[in-house]
Amino acid sequence: MLGIVRQKMLGQSLLKIRPAISVLRSYSSAAKQMTVREALNSALDEEMSADPKVFLMGEEVGEYQGAYKISKGLLEKYGPERVLDTPITEAGFAGIGVGAAYYGLKPVVEFMTFNFSMQAIDHIINSAAKSNYMSAGQMSVPIVFRGPNGAAAGVGAQHSQCYASWYASCPGLKVLSPYSSEDARGLLKAAIRDPDPVVFLENELLYGESFPVSDEVLDSSFCLPIGKAKIERKGKDVTITHGVGAEICASVVEESFAYLDAPVERIAGADVPMPYAANLERMAVPQVEDIVRAAKRACYRAVPLAAAA
Amino acid sequence: MALSRLASSSSRSADLLKPLCSAISLRRPISTDTTPITVETSVPFTSHQCDTPSRSVQTNAKELFTFFRDMALMRRMEIAADSLYKAKLIRGFCHLYDGQEAVAVGMEAAITKKDCIITAYRDHCTFVSRGGTLLEVFAELMGRQAGCSRGKGGSMHFYKKDSNFYGGHGIVGAQVPLGCGLAFAQKYSKDEAVTFALYGDGAANQGQLFEALNISALWDLPAILVCENNHYGMGTAEWRAAKSPAYYKRGDYAPGLKVDGMDAFAVKQACTFAKEHALKNGPIILEMDTYRYHGHSMSDPGSTYRTRDEITGVRQERDPVERIRKLILSHDLATEKELKDIEKEIRKEVDDAIAQAKENPLPESSELFTNVYAKGLGVESFGADRKEVRAILP
Numbered sequence: 001m002l003g004i005v006r007q008k009m010l011g012q013s014l015l016k017i018r019p020a021i022s023v024l025r026s027y028s029s030a031a032k033q034m035t036v037r038e039a040l041n042s043a044l045d046e047e048m049s050a051d052p053k054v055f056l057m058g059e060e061v062g063e064y065q066g067a068y069k070i071s072k073g074l075l076e077k078y079g080p081e082r083v084l085d086t087p088i089t090e091a092g093f094a095g096i097g098v099g100a101a102y103y104g105l106k107p108v109v110e111f112m113t114f115n116f117s118m119q120a121i122d123h124i125i126n127s128a129a130k131s132n133y134m135s136a137g138q139m140s141v142p143i144v145f146r147g148p149n150g151a152a153a154g155v156g157a158q159h160s161q162c163y164a165s166w167y168a169s170c171p172g173l174k175v176l177s178p179y180s181s182e183d184a185r186g187l188l189k190a191a192i193r194d195p196d197p198v199v200f201l202e203n204e205l206l207y208g209e210s211f212p213v214s215d216e217v218l219d220s221s222f223c224l225p226i227g228k229a230k231i232e233r234k235g236k237d238v239t240i241t242h243g244v245g246a247e248i249c250a251s252v253v254e255e256s257f258a259y260l261d262a263p264v265e266r267i268a269g270a271d272v273p274m275p276y277a278a279n280l281e282r283m284a285v286p287q288v289e290d291i292v293r294a295a296k297r298a299c300y301r302a303v304p305l306a307a308a309a
Numbered sequence: 310m311a312l313s314r315l316a317s318s319s320s321r322s323a324d325l326l327k328p329l330c331s332a333i334s335l336r337r338p339i340s341t342d343t344t345p346i347t348v349e350t351s352v353p354f355t356s357h358q359c360d361t362p363s364r365s366v367q368t369n370a371k372e373l374f375t376f377f378r379d380m381a382l383m384r385r386m387e388i389a390a391d392s393l394y395k396a397k398l399i400r401g402f403c404h405l406y407d408g409q410e411a412v413a414v415g416m417e418a419a420i421t422k423k424d425c426i427i428t429a430y431r432d433h434c435t436f437v438s439r440g441g442t443l444l445e446v447f448a449e450l451m452g453r454q455a456g457c458s459r460g461k462g463g464s465m466h467f468y469k470k471d472s473n474f475y476g477g478h479g480i481v482g483a484q485v486p487l488g489c490g491l492a493f494a495q496k497y498s499k500d501e502a503v504t505f506a507l508y509g510d511g512a513a514n515q516g517q518l519f520e521a522l523n524i525s526a527l528w529d530l531p532a533i534l535v536c537e538n539n540h541y542g543m544g545t546a547e548w549r550a551a552k553s554p555a556y557y558k559r560g561d562y563a564p565g566l567k568v569d570g571m572d573a574f575a576v577k578q579a580c581t582f583a584k585e586h587a588l589k590n591g592p593i594i595l596e597m598d599t600y601r602y603h604g605h606s607m608s609d610p611g612s613t614y615r616t617r618d619e620i621t622g623v624r625q626e627r628d629p630v631e632r633i634r635k636l637i638l639s640h641d642l643a644t645e646k647e648l649k650d651i652e653k654e655i656r657k658e659v660d661d662a663i664a665q666a667k668e669n670p671l672p673e674s675s676e677l678f679t680n681v682y683a684k685g686l687g688v689e690s691f692g693a694d695r696k697e698v699r700a701i702l703p
Contacts, residue, residue, distance in 0.1 A: 063614065064544035087514040087550040088481045088542055116480065154400030154452075156463040158479035270698070271690040272681055276463030277452035278400065279671045283692060290694040297696065 031214055037207040039181035040070045043188040044108065046220045048078055051106060054192055055082040057097055058110030058147075067112050068148065068207055094120030094145070098127045101143040101197075108192060111147035114163045114201065128197040129172030144191045146200035149177070151274065151285050153205065160274035165244045167199040174226055177201045177243070181211040186224030194226060238298050240291065262298045267291055340642060342370040348636065350575040351627075357557050359564035359593070362582040366574040370642050372418065374651075376573050377633045380410040381652050383434040384630055385659045386443060387603075390433065390450060393663070394607045399450045402479075403464045404431040405603040408571075411629035412537055412597050413438040415576025416505060420584060423500065427475040427488040428507035430465035431537075431601075435507070439474035441467065443662035444669075453669035460672045461680070482515030484508060485534060489521040489592075492532035503531040503587045505580070511542020513556050522592055526563055529591035533583045534560070536596045537570065543605040544614040557596035564590075570597030571627040600627070679703055 034042075048054045055078075060067045062075040062085040075083040086093040090111065097107040111117045117124065124145060131139040150162035168175045174196055178184040184202070191198040216222060241248055245266035252264050270284040347365050354361040387407040393399045406413070409431070416426070417438040428435050433446055441457055449456025450464055457467050458477075466477045475491060478484040488506025495502050508518065513536050525532045536556040540547050547554040557565030564586070568579040579595050586593045600623045604611025611620070637643050678690055678700040685702035692698025 060544050067543075085545060085549065087545070088511045089514050089516065091516055092514075119480070152401070154463065155402055156465055156479065158465070159402070265695070267694055270677060270692045272677055275461045275672075275677060276401065276449075276458075276466070277460035277672045277676075279674070280461065280677050283674060283677050283698070286693040290697065293694060293697060 031212065032218065033210045034181040034185075034213045034218075035208055035210050036178075036181050036184045036202070037068070037070060039184040039211075039213070040188055040202065040207075041072055041074075043185045043192075044071065044074060045077070047189055047192040048074065048082060050220070051192075052082075053104065054106040054108065055084065055100075056108045056110065057084045057086055057093055059086055059088055059112050061085060061110050066110075068204060070202075070207070071110070090116050090119035091123065094123040095127065097143055097145075098123050098141060098197075101128070101141045102131070102139055104142075106142045106144075106192060108144045108146060111145065113152075113159055113204075114147055114149040115159050115161055117145065117147070117163065124167070124173070124197070124199070125170050129170050131172075132196065133172060140195045141197045142195045144188075144194075144198045144200055146188070146191075147202060148204040148207075149201035150203055151205070151269070151281075152203075154276060154278065154281065155274075156276045157273035162269060163199075164201055165246070167201075168244045168247065172197065174198045175201065176226065179206070179242070181209075181213050182217045183224065183230075185213070185217060186222055187226070189223045190226050193223065198226075238295050240295060262300065265294050265298065267294050340370040340374050342642075345369055346373070346640065348574050350578060351569050351572045351632075352575075354575070354579065355557070355567040357555075357560070357565040357594075358562070359566070359586065361566065362578050364578075366578045368574065370640070373633060373637050373640070373642060376414055376418070377630065377637060377648065378651060378655070379414045379438065380573070380630045380633065382443075382655050382658070383407075383410045383413065383437060385652075385655050386437065386446060387433065389659050389663060390447075391603070391607065393447070393450065398667070399464065399607075400452070401463055402430070403450070403607040404605065405607070406431050406434040406601065408600045408602040408623070408629070409537060409539060410434055411573040411576050411632075412507075412535075412570050412599055414629075415573040416535075416580045418573070418577045419580035420505070421502070422472045423502040424584065425473040425475060425488070425491045425495065425502070425504040426507070427484045427491060427504065428477070429481065429484050429509065429512065430477070430479050431509075432465065432467050432477045436467040436469060436474060436477070439469050439472040441469050441472075441474075443659060444665055447663050447666035448669050451666055451669075452671060453666060454672050455666065455669045459676065461676065482508060482512040482517050485512070485515070485518045486521035488534070489525045489530055489532045492525065492530040492587075492592075493528070496528075496530055501588065503533055503584050505533045505535050507535045507537055509542060510536060510538040510540060510547045510554070510556060511545065511550060513538075513559065514551055522560055522563055522594075525592040531587040532592045533580075533587050534563075534592060534594045536594065537599055538596055539599050539601045541601075541605070541614065544609065546614065555596075557594050560592070560594040563592050563594055565594035565596060567596045567598065569627075570599030571623075571629045572632060573629055675700070 044056065056071060056074060061071040062083045065072040094109055097109040100107050128141045128143055131141050151160050164177055167173055174194060176187045176191060176198060178187045188200060191200050245268050249264040249266055267286045267290050272284055274284055275281055346368050348368050350364045350366060353364055384407050387405045390399060390403060390405060394403045413434045426435060426439060444455055445457040449458055449462060449467060452460040454460055465479045468474060468476045485506045485508050488504050492504040495504060538556055542550050553559060557567040566579050569575045576597060583593050583595055602620060634648055681702050688702050690700055690702050
């Protein structure tokens with residue numbers, strides 16, 4: 001999930017690829033703090049306020065205020081016609097959401113976690129992703145599928161899978177994976193406004209994290225462009241990217257082999273179902289020390305190779 | 310509750326109990342009297358497309374004590390798990406079964422270990438009723454080696470294949486087609502046994518249930534679909550999720566029974582009836598009218614979508630453990646103090662198992678890579694840093 005790339009010192013900046021192509025976008029100076037949860041909630045609120053075609057559907061999104069409280073207050077504000085509690089039937093309600101999008105509404109379909117999206121994946125791919133292509137442009141599908149994705153804390157194998165590479169492999173889908181509150185706000189707004197199906201991969205562990213947000217970010221018109229990279233931090237020795245590592249590695253090697261001073265590496269989840277025990281879970285997921293070690297390898301700092309596990 | 314005693318030959322069983330009670334090391338039920346006793350279920354059964362079983366259930370003192378002990382143990386175990394979760398010794402998800410014990414215990418009394426059981430994630434008590442130990446439960450909950458899944462599964466993934474308990478499933482509804490598959494295999498193997506596939510009222514609306522039921526009915530599979538209707542799918546009441554919350558009727562062409570799931574004898578009777586039916590005629594649905602005292606999981610207070618009055622009301626009127634206690638007392642099989650002593654014993658058993666589980670180590674690092682496959686083919690697999698952690702899959 002992380003690609004480590006070493007480049008020649010050509011004054012090139014560190015790129016955070018989100019998904020591909022590089023465009024510089026500066027990081028505005030901070031004033032207020034906002035959690036990712038608040039960022040998502042405010043983005044949903046503002047987009048529902050701005051466009052009456054936007055509605056939210058999913059398990060416990062209404063009366064329960066959201067399984068992770070992302071949709072808190074929305075039922076009260078927008079009523080049961082626009083915030084809909086569904087039964088536990090992902091195939092059914094995802095299909096219903098896509099049908100509503102065919103007709104021109106703008107559904108936001110929440111999966112309590114993306115593990116449950118597998119029950120609905122036929123609709124996400126066959127009914128949503130491919131429709132604009134198959135209909136030569138008649139059937140655009142302005143739907144957002146959102147929810148927590150990937151590792152959490154101790155939730156076991158069936159609740160910890162990362163679907164980034166699954167969905168990112170499907171042409172017709174736009175797949176986003178925000179990090180900070182600014183990312184979450186700007187990208188969710190963009191996703192809701194986008195005429196194409198968007199898979200919006202959040203992470204439960206980030207919901208409670210606070211990030212600084214500028215006034216620009218807090219404005220209701222704030223929106224981030226989909227498909228542009230953001231430079232989190234500039235540097236000159238090594239590039240660390242986030243995302244679907246294998247795809248990034250392949251792209252970089254294909255496009256920029258001549259610039260590379262070291263092999264591209266991946267730091268990713270271990271090739272095992274997620275174990276429950278705390279020590280094993282830690283080993284199954286990238287840790288800071290793994291990234292540091294790989295970065296040093298790319299920069300030819302002596303890092304002894306450990307013996308096999 | 311109408312009671313009758315068919316034999317008066319045995320003197321007060323309580324007289325037998327007194328000397329035994331004082332033996333501290335005693336861990337088995339006190340009475341082994343198998344003189345038949347007839348008990349009436351709390352309410353009659355309601356049926357769909359079939360006859361109803363009789364309200365009169367055959368039992369005996371031995372079974373009454375077993376029911377009491379097993380349910381009190383499950384109750385104590387779940388409450389202890391609540392404390393362990395709050396102490397952060399249990400991580401992730403923890404879905405507790407207290408209130409629903411009669412379903413696990415009544416079912417087990419009607420069947421053998423040749424019959425299969427599969428359920429969702431509220432699986433701790435079902436695991437115990439299939440023969441799992443307290444140590445295996447607590448060690449698994451705390452992610453230790455002595456856990457039933459060696460710490461790799463967690464609360465939602467308990468299994469005991471040697472007792473035909475097939476888990477332990479986290480994805481709502483998935484266990485029902487799996488259960489029908491077990492039934493298919495039983496029929497294929499001519500085992501003369503059945504499968505009980507348990508699911509909740511929330512799962513009852515899953516399409517895959519109807520697909521699996523359709524196939525099971527077409528192929529006459531010995532599948533018994535058991536809806537544990539505790540009336541709430543996480544925070545959503547049944548009437549908000551199901552156009553028809555008469556789950557025992559939802560099988561349409563498949564017969565169904567509605568059962569008081571808080572009455573272990575009603576559960577036992579219904580499961581006996583269902584097993585006989587399924588072996589001859591294919592799938593049948595049992596709807597167990599039950600209740601969970603805890604919220605959906607430890608992350609859910611369970612009080613935002615239902616009133617505290619409702620919860621205490623059920624506890625006062627319908628508690629499954631109390632029902633058996635009253636039966637034992639009214640039959641003069643034990644005194645209140647004797648039953649309290651059993652509960653004290655149970656508490657100690659649970660505390661001892663927790664203490665043992667706490668001492669148990671976390672899994673070895675090498676366990677990260679074991680059991681990915683049953684047969685590893687000597688393939689290499691990788692950790693987060695491919696250059697640092699790699700292993701040949703065993």
